[in-house]
Amino acid sequence: MQIGYKLAAEAFGPKELMRQAVRAESAGFDFVEISDHYHPWLDVQGHSPFAWTVLGAIAAQTDRIGLATGVTCPTVRYHPAIIAQAAATLGLVSDGRFTLGVGSGERLNEHVVARDFPDAHRRQEMLREALEIIRLLWQGGYQSYEGRYLSLSDARVFDLPDELPVIAVAAGGASAARIAAELGDGLFSTEPKGELVDQYRSAGGSGPRYAEVPMAWAPDEQTAAKAVLETSRWALTGWKVMSELPNPVNFDAASKTVRIDDVLGQFACGPDPKRYLEVAQQFVDAGFDHLVMQNAGPDPDGFIDFFQQDLEPQLRQLTPS
Numbered sequence: 001m002q003i004g005y006k007l008a009a010e011a012f013g014p015k016e017l018m019r020q021a022v023r024a025e026s027a028g029f030d031f032v033e034i035s036d037h038y039h040p041w042l043d044v045q046g047h048s049p050f051a052w053t054v055l056g057a058i059a060a061q062t063d064r065i066g067l068a069t070g071v072t073c074p075t076v077r078y079h080p081a082i083i084a085q086a087a088a089t090l091g092l093v094s095d096g097r098f099t100l101g102v103g104s105g106e107r108l109n110e111h112v113v114a115r116d117f118p119d120a121h122r123r124q125e126m127l128r129e130a131l132e133i134i135r136l137l138w139q140g141g142y143q144s145y146e147g148r149y150l151s152l153s154d155a156r157v158f159d160l161p162d163e164l165p166v167i168a169v170a171a172g173g174a175s176a177a178r179i180a181a182e183l184g185d186g187l188f189s190t191e192p193k194g195e196l197v198d199q200y201r202s203a204g205g206s207g208p209r210y211a212e213v214p215m216a217w218a219p220d221e222q223t224a225a226k227a228v229l230e231t232s233r234w235a236l237t238g239w240k241v242m243s244e245l246p247n248p249v250n251f252d253a254a255s256k257t258v259r260i261d262d263v264l265g266q267f268a269c270g271p272d273p274k275r276y277l278e279v280a281q282q283f284v285d286a287g288f289d290h291l292v293m294q295n296a297g298p299d300p301d302g303f304i305d306f307f308q309q310d311l312e313p314q315l316r317q318l319t320p321s
Contacts, residue, residue, distance in 0.1 A: 001284075001316050004031040004068070004292040005304075006212060007054070010040035011231060012300075014049040014057070020300055021058040024065060027308045031066030032058065033101065033210070033292050038077065038109040041234040042255075043248045052086050059094035067098045070212070070292065071170045071188055073105030075123070077113050080130035081155050084137040091161040100134075101188050101210065102127065103170030106243045108251070120243070124175045126150060131167065131183040138164050168210050172239050174199045181205030189288070190239075197287030211288035213280050214267045216296040217303035221270030224297045225263045232296035233258040236266060267296065273310045277318065284318045291315065 005024040007017045021032045036051040055067050067090070074083040087100040104123035111117050118126065129147040136143045137157045145152035169180035170188040177196050180187045181203035188210040189196055197209055214235060218224035228235075233255040234242065245251055263269065268276040280291055295303040 006294040007034040033070035071101035071103040076110035080133040192282035194286040224269035
């Protein structure tokens with residue numbers, strides 16, 4: 001079991017994210033994962049630095065801990081040729097510690113370049129083409145590609161690591177799970193859906209399976225749940241909403257009906273390790289083996305201390321029920 005720490009780029013500035021990553025390494029986390037957004041989900045979060053700059057700085061300040069994007073959309077705001085180059089470079093400067101998490105994107109981040117944000121089916125087809133382009137460029141040499149949606153013209157990534165980054169593909173359904181198996185090296189999800197892992201495996205996937213586990217540490221349960229309600233209630237709207245809304249103000253409106261009880265039903269909140277293990281167990285039972293601790297509580301240092309003192313040994317011992 002690998003345990004990761006979520007760097008919430010929507011909630012903290014770049015230097016604070018770097019500091020948290022260094023602390024996460026010293027606390028025993030196996031990897032850190034950062035969201036790659038242009039906007040935060042809610043204006044109250046107040047941040048959204050460029051993930052690739054932050055990861056490069058973290059690579060320079062750490063020695064052991066793995067690094068991952070969770071996740072990058074390589075089709076609209078970025079061209080996959082740029083992501084192929086960026087990921088290869090980060091693989092080199094981190095000495096092979098980088099995992100490229102990719103997905104089909106959200107309107108929140110992709111609409112900013114004033115291009116059409118496609119429907120879900122087209123997004124999946126574009127993601128497939130993007131991964132084909134990245135794989136092609138990682139073969140070395142000059143490459144060209146002509147797809148239905150994406151093209152590449154006589155391009156070469158000159159600096160390639162000997163060991164290429166792992167690609168983990170975000171999936172919410174069977175189509176993306178197949179893409180993860182066919183063109184990725186691993187699976188990425190935010191929900192404890194065993195059918196996703198089954199679909200990934202039935203399509204030939206055998207790599208690492210990443211999942212974000214929702215939690216919020218605070219000295220008491222109500223303080224933790226109120227923090228989620230203030231800054232992270234968007235997480236309870238579901239992906240059909242989360243992928244389509246264009247701006248933080250829309251997420252603010254769409255999540256107005258979320259209540260404390262809704263938060264407590266999904267998030268591990270407060271100081272009791274048993275609740276954290278209960279929520280994490282759902283993901284272990286679903287077949288995930290890389291658990292990302294996604295703390296939405298108000299005190300990141302308090303959470304890291306809690307992980308180190310009360311949670312880590314028990315988390316690592318979890319096995320499927």
